[in-house]
Amino acid sequence: MKQNPMNLNFKINRNSLIATALLTISQFSAQTFSDxxxxxxxxxYSENPLKEDEFYSPILQGCYPDPSITRKGNDYYLVNSSFSMFPGVPIFHSNDLVNWKQIGHVLDRPSQLKVDKAGFSEGIYAPDIKYNKFNDTFYxxxxxxxxxxxNMVVKTKDPKQGWSEVQKLNFDGIDPAIFFDDDGKAYIVHNDAPPKGTEQYSGHRVIKIWEYDLEKDQIVAGSDKIIVNGGVDISQKPIWxxxxxxxxxxxxxxxxCAEGGTGGNHSEVIFMSDSPKGPFVPAGNNPILTQRYFPKDRKDNVDWAGHADLVETPxxxxxxxxxxxxxxxxxxxxxxxETFILPVDWSGTYPVFQNxxxxxxxxxxxxxxxxxQTNEKEFFPNGNFTFNDDLKKSQLDYRWIAMRGPRESFISQTKIGIKINAFSTNIKAKAPISALFxxxxxxxSETSVTLDFKPKSEKELAGITCYQSENFNYVFGITKKDKDFYIVLERTEKGISTVVASEKISLSKNIQLQVSVVSDDYQFNYSLDGDNFKNLGGKVSGDILSTDVAGGFTGSxxxxxxxxDNDIKF
Known part of the structure; x- marks a missing residue:
């Protein structure tokens, strides 16, 4: 296909990536993961099998928050927040809103994504994707x-061909979104703090609008205006x-807009005006989407619904x-x-999410x-599914991501699997780590992988991590103590680590590692013969992998x- 002229550097030069990696790979034992x-x-899903005319929502399961969507012709594109994951901003394509394929990531180069020192819930927040028909460009x-x-913007003529370098935008606040009017003018709306000295309560925020210069790709200085103060009804002290x-x-x-904070009071609200600069009048039937009014113990509980975006079909x-x-x-x-979808009824004055x-x-x-066609071909799976990857392919599946730096800086793809060349940083570092997620x-769920690894010292460790952040995680891996090999399970909560269990093993050949999850119970198992699995540490709690304990905005x-740089002591 023709190279996008806006992104001549889209094809990553692997040697250059390695040369510019922020951490030098240590010359220790290689670890090869396969199967x-x-x-x-x-x-x-087992209790609600699909009929021929049905599909599941969420359409993207797992940590795919803050969705935004746009359409050009019959092509829909959807993006999500990615925080400190690298590459950043996963992007999906569909022709029908049901069957989605991941076509890559918007921010796939170190020049676009500088999160090497960011905490896991920092980095990229709330991306907005929109197509401008006047210049045939995606933003x-x-x-x-x-x-x-x-705040920043990138753009492209073709989302399948990569995106431009970052243009920094000259305004504060978060959650910017771009709008193209019928006359070709462009505007940016975003969340911001109220003017200094006017904050009325904790969580008091405003929505601002700016004119946007499409030639300069920059806001028009002095064009900003507050169009919503506080929320639907500031006398009720609405937050966020x-x-x-x-x-x-x-x-x-x-x-x-979203209102109520991204938790149990989350909702979506709507305002109307005769002008993009207001005044905006809230609908009388707000909120138009929420799940906050229902018992927490209800069956098949879905909660925290909000942070929405609309798209019109052809x-x-x-x-x-x-x-x-x-x-x-x-x-x-x-x-x-996760990313959910619902039909929207806009037959009246205001849109309402159906059900x-x-x-x-x-x-x-x-x-x-x-x-x-979900679970078929290259379409993104949903429901109950199995994802098998022998890790021997020349190109990694887009679902594999790294943390704070490019995957290419620590992996080598071989005929027997993925070789991870260990960084001298461990899982608790607020820095790039050598882990493929x-x-x-x-x-x-049940996850398993085969590991070929014989550590040479106690500083070396390889295995599986269940990771909520640098401060909340489990590590289940192989290391060495004196002349013996050990398998060890460590729990880290609030940055404080505790060894749950350890066991001396004979390591004459590959080992299989397994994580079995049933609700809040996690079990870490291993097999030395490929058939019989042995548990290490019993059932342990998934509490530290949950947002309500670990905080932040991510999933496990x-x-x-x-x-x-293994620091597990046992």
């Missing part, structure tokens, strides 16, 4: 909480009005994508905030003429991990 398997087995605007970048998107329908302007119908969570039986949120104000169901009716996408990741 990875992830299998989900949630009751919600992705976001906030990069790292390296002093702040954020995630704004601006739309136009039938000559009117509609501003849709035949004039509307759909909305949004984030929500599905807590497990102990109300833990290990899978993080977005009643307890949500796991299944939706298929749009007319669409066939469900896959999202946990089910409350009940399962990583293939190696380090030459």
């Amino acid at each position: 990875f398997s992830y299998k989900g087995n949630d009751k919600i 992705m605007i976001t906030t990069q909480i790292a390296s002093g970048i702040g 009005i954020e995630g704004p998107h601006l739309y136009k329908k039938d000559g009117k302007y509609f501003l849709m 035949d004039g119908k509307y759909y909305g994508v949004f984030l929500a969570i599905r807590p497990n039986e102990k109300n833990r949120v290990t899978t993080g905030r 977005g104000l009643v307890p949500m169901k796991p299944k939706l009716k298929m749009p007319n003429g669409v066939k469900n 896959h999202r946990q996408q089910h409350a009940t 990741l399962i990583g293939l991990y190696a380090t030459s």
